Amino acid sequence: MLLRVDPWSKAAECDRAIERVADPERRTVLQSLRSFWIELGDQLPTTAGGRHGADSTIHMQLSTITQIHTQLMAGCRTAMH
Secondary structure: OOOOOOHHHHHHHHHHHHHHEOOHHHHHHHHHHHHHHHHHHHHHHHHOOOOHHHHHHHHHHHHHHHHHHHHHHHHHHHHEO
16 A cells, blocks of 8 residues: 655745745755656656555655655754754
């Protein structure tokens, strides 16, 4: 079973953080993360109906990137000006 993650809302969350973060390096990381979420959102309709092995791989990737996203957002909240 795939994680219930909306890549479009995650990308929007990155957009909001990019607007608020003063550090250019953090902005660059957030822009990369945003690009990942958009790419994932573009791919999900074609991969969601894939085979079990593909589902397992996607699940692991989503779990990992969701953890990274959560940590970055928490770090950005403390770094916002």
